[in-house]
Amino acid sequence: MIQSQAYQQIRVDGHILEARTLFENMRIGLAASAALLLTSHATAQTGNGLNLMPMPTSVRSGAGRLSVDPSFSIAVTGFKDAALERAIGRFVAELSRETGMSLKQKTAGSESPTLLIHAAHGRESVQRLGEDESYELVITESGAKLTAPSPLGVLYGLQTFLLLVETTADGFSVPAATIDDKPRFAWRGLLIDVGRHFIPLDILKRNVDGMAAVKMNVLHLHLYDNEGFRIESKRFPKLQEAGSDGLYYTQNEIREFVAYAHDRGIRVVPEFEMPGHNRSLFAGYPELASGPGPYRVDPGGVDAVMDPTRAETYKFIDEFIGEMAELFPDEYFHIGGDEVSGSQWNANPKIQAFMRSHGMKTNADLQAYFNQRLQKILSKHHKIMMGWDEVLHPDLPKTVVVQSWRGQQSLATAAQQGYRGLLSFGYYLDLMWPASQHYAVDPMSGAAASLNPEEKSRILGGEACMWSEWVTPENIDSRIWPRNAAIAERLWSSPDMQDTSSMYRRLDKISQRLEWLGLTHRSSLVLALHRMAGANDVSALRTLAEVVEPVKDYARWSSLKGVWDFRAPLNRLVDIAHPESEQARDFRDALETYTGSGYKDEAAEGKIRARLILWRDNDAKLHPVLEQSFLLKELGSLSEDLSTLASAGLLALDYLDKSMPSPNSWRAQQLALVESAKTPKANLLLMVADPVQLLIEASEGRKQEP
Numbered sequence: 001m002i003q004s005q006a007y008q009q010i011r012v013d014g015h016i017l018e019a020r021t022l023f024e025n026m027r028i029g030l031a032a033s034a035a036l037l038l039t040s041h042a043t044a045q046t047g048n049g050l051n052l053m054p055m056p057t058s059v060r061s062g063a064g065r066l067s068v069d070p071s072f073s074i075a076v077t078g079f080k081d082a083a084l085e086r087a088i089g090r091f092v093a094e095l096s097r098e099t100g101m102s103l104k105q106k107t108a109g110s111e112s113p114t115l116l117i118h119a120a121h122g123r124e125s126v127q128r129l130g131e132d133e134s135y136e137l138v139i140t141e142s143g144a145k146l147t148a149p150s151p152l153g154v155l156y157g158l159q160t161f162l163l164l165v166e167t168t169a170d171g172f173s174v175p176a177a178t179i180d181d182k183p184r185f186a187w188r189g190l191l192i193d194v195g196r197h198f199i200p201l202d203i204l205k206r207n208v209d210g211m212a213a214v215k216m217n218v219l220h221l222h223l224y225d226n227e228g229f230r231i232e233s234k235r236f237p238k239l240q241e242a243g244s245d246g247l248y249y250t251q252n253e254i255r256e257f258v259a260y261a262h263d264r265g266i267r268v269v270p271e272f273e274m275p276g277h278n279r280s281l282f283a284g285y286p287e288l289a290s291g292p293g294p295y296r297v298d299p300g301g302v303d304a305v306m307d308p309t310r311a312e313t314y315k316f317i318d319e320f321i322g323e324m325a326e327l328f329p330d331e332y333f334h335i336g337g338d339e340v341s342g343s344q345w346n347a348n349p350k351i352q353a354f355m356r357s358h359g360m361k362t363n364a365d366l367q368a369y370f371n372q373r374l375q376k377i378l379s380k381h382h383k384i385m386m387g388w389d390e391v392l393h394p395d396l397p398k399t400v401v402v403q404s405w406r407g408q409q410s411l412a413t414a415a416q417q418g419y420r421g422l423l424s425f426g427y428y429l430d431l432m433w434p435a436s437q438h439y440a441v442d443p444m445s446g447a448a449a450s451l452n453p454e455e456k457s458r459i460l461g462g463e464a465c466m467w468s469e470w471v472t473p474e475n476i477d478s479r480i481w482p483r484n485a486a487i488a489e490r491l492w493s494s495p496d497m498q499d500t501s502s503m504y505r506r507l508d509k510i511s512q513r514l515e516w517l518g519l520t521h522r523s524s525l526v527l528a529l530h531r532m533a534g535a536n537d538v539s540a541l542r543t544l545a546e547v548v549e550p551v552k553d554y555a556r557w558s559s560l561k562g563v564w565d566f567r568a569p570l571n572r573l574v575d576i577a578h579p580e581s582e583q584a585r586d587f588r589d590a591l592e593t594y595t596g597s598g599y600k601d602e603a604a605e606g607k608i609r610a611r612l613i614l615w616r617d618n619d620a621k622l623h624p625v626l627e628q629s630f631l632l633k634e635l636g637s638l639s640e641d642l643s644t645l646a647s648a649g650l651l652a653l654d655y656l657d658k659s660m661p662s663p664n665s666w667r668a669q670q671l672a673l674v675e676s677a678k679t680p681k682a683n684l685l686l687m688v689a690d691p692v693q694l695l696i697e698a699s700e701g702r703k704q705e706p
C-alpha cells in the first residue's frame with residue numbers, strides 16, 4: 001500500500017504506459033501470427049464454449065454428455081492417501097450442494113465408475129514451487145477419467161469437473177470433452193493484509209476455497225503492519241499483546257490453517273515486514289526502533305523503522321524468524337522491505353555515525369546492509385527471502401525473489417540481473433479496478449516482453465493484492481471476488497486469452513459458483529443494505545447500490561479529512577458497493593448491441609428503456625428511505641443524479657427511436673448534467689453516466705446506419 005502522494009502519480013501513470021505497451025505488443029504479435037496460429041488461438045479463447053475459468057491449456061469437445069445423477073460413483077486407482085480421500089470427500093460434498101442431490105462417496109466395485117481417478121504418485125509433504133500441477137480429464141457419455149502425476153493435479157481436475165456440471169432439460173450433466181491442462185506460471189498468488197484489519201480464520205478459509213476453485217496456489221499473508229500484529233509469538237508475547245487489539249492468530253490456529261490450505265493445494269507464504277511498517281512491533285519492543293517512541297497502534301502515529309545498526313535487532317530477528325519458521329513450513333519467507341521512511345534514520349546520530357563508518361552514502365545503502373544480514377538469518381533457518389521491489393540491490397544473493405508493485409519495470413530489471421520475480425503491479429484489488437483492467441495486465445508484458453528466454457524463465461508469476469485499509473470481514477469477499485478469478489486466469493491460462501466478453505461471461509458463471517463455496521461477495525451487499533436502511537424493503541436502495549462503484553485508485557485517500565483512522569466504522573455504501581457494477585456493464589453491453597445494430601435491435605432497445613424507466617422512477621421511492629438513516633443521507637444527490645440521467649437517456653432514446661436529431665441546445669444542457677453526475681459523491685461513482693452520455697451524443701443524428 002502506498003503512503004506518499006508521489007507514488008500515486010508514478011503508479012497511475014505507470015499503469016497507462018504499461019497498458020499502452022501491452023496493446024502494442026499484442027498488435028505486433030497478432031500481425032506476425034500465421035493464420036493457423038490464429039485458428040488455434042480462437043479455440044483456446046472460447047474453450048469450445050465451455051464455462052471454464054481459468055481456461056485449460058487444451059479443450060477438445062466430444063460427442064454427447066455424461067449424466068450426473070444419484071448413482072454417481074467414484075473409483076480411485078494408483079496412489080492413495082488420506083489427503084486424496086479428503087479431496088474426493090469435498091468434491092462429493094460440493095457436487096451434492098450444487099445439484100441438491102445427496103450424493104454418497106460410493107466407490108465403484110467391478111462395474112465402471114462415473115469418475116475414475118488415478119494419480120501416479122504422492123505429493124510433496126511441503127508443497128514446492130514448481131511441483132507438477134498438470135492433469136488430464138477425459139469425459140465421455142459413459143464415464144470420466146481424471147489422471148495426474150500427483151494428487152495436486154487431481155485437485156485441479158476435480159475443480160474443472162465441478163465447473164462443467166450444467167443443469168439441462170434432461171437433468172444434470174457434463175459435456176463430453178478431453179481436457180489437457182497445466183498452469184502457465186508456477187506462482188499464482190493472492191495477498192491478504194490481515195494487519196490493518198483483522199480477518200478471522202473462517203473467512204480466510206472460505207477465500208482459500210475460492211482460490212482453489214480458480215486454481216491459485218499461494219496465499220501470501222501480510223501478517224502485521226503499523227495498525228496490528230496478528231500472529232502469536234510465544235518467544236516475544238508483547239508483539240501480539242501490545243501490538244494488537246486482541247485479534248491475532250494463535251500458533252495452533254495457524255498450524256491447522258496451513259494444513260487446511262495444503263489440503264487444497266495452496267502454499268501459505270508469510271510476510272514479516274521489516275524494517276518499515278513496524279509500529280505494532282515497537283508497541284511491545286520499542287528498543288527495536290530507530291527513534292525514541294513511545295509507540296502505540298494509534299491512528300496517524302509516527303513512521304517508525306527498525307534500527308539496523310544494533311546487534312540486538314538481529315538477535316530479535318533470528319529468534320523471531322526461528323520461531324516462525326517452525327510454524328510456516330513453506331520455503332519462501334517475505335520480508336516486506338517497501339516504503340522505508342528514512343526520517344528516523346536521518347534523525348538518529350548513532351545511525352548516522354554507523355553509516356559514515358561503514359561508507360554508506362544513502363538510506364538505500366543502509367537498507368541493503370540490513371537486507372543482507374536478514375537474508376543470512378533466513379538462510380540459516382532454511383528459508384528463501386522475498387521482498388517488495390525496493391529490496392532489489394546488487395549486493396543481495398540471486399536467490400532473493402523480488403515482488404514488483406511500483407511498476408512492471410522492476411520485474412524486468414530483476415530478471416535481467418538474475419533475480420526471480422513476481423508481478424503485483426496491476427493486480428491491486430484495493431484500487432477497485434474492473435476485472436478487465438486487471439485481465440489486461442500480463443507478467444510477461446511491458447518491459448518483460450523484451451527479455452530473453454532465460455530472463456523470462458525467472459518470472460515466476462504474480463499475486464493479486466488485497467490491502468485492507470478499507471476492508472472488513474463483512475466486505476472482504478466482495479473486494480476479492482469475482483475479480484480475482486480474472487487474475488487467476490491470467491496466471492494459469494494461455495496469454496492468448498484476451499477476449500474480454502468471453503472473460504466476463506465465464507466470470508459471471510464462476511462468481512455464482514464461488515457463492516456456493518460460502519463466499520459472500522454477492523449476498524453481503526443485501527445484508528448491509530438492510531442494516532444501512534434499518535428497514536425491510538431495500539429494493540430502491542439496491543437499485544441505486546447496484547449502479548455505483550467505489551472511487552478508483554487512491555481517490556478515497558484524497559477525500560480523508562485528517563488522518564486515516566483504521567478504527568473508524570466502514571459501514572457506508574462505499575464500503576459495500578461492488579467494485580464493478582454488473583448492472584452498469586449489462587447496460588453498456590445492451591447499448592453496444594443497440595448502437596451496433598444501427599438502432600434497430602428491439603430487444604436491446606427494450607432492455608435499455610426498461611432500465612432507464614426503473615432508474616428514472618427510483619429517486620421518488622428511495623428518498624423517504626434515505627431520510628430515515630444517518631448512514632444513507634449522503635446518497636441523496638447521487639440518487640437524484642441517477643433519475644436525472646435516466647430521464648435524459650429516455651429522451652435521447654425517443655429521438656433515436658423516431659429518427660429525429662435532438663436539438664443542439666438540449667444536448668448541450670443534458671451533457672452538462674452528465675458531467676456533473678460524473679463527480680464522485682460519498683466516494684461513489686455513478687456508472688451509468690458514461691453510457692447515458694453516449695446515448696445523448698448519438699441522438700444528434702443517425703450517423704451509424706449500416
Ligand code: ACM
Nearest residue numbers: 001002338388405
Ligand atoms: C506496497 O503496496 N507497499 C507493497
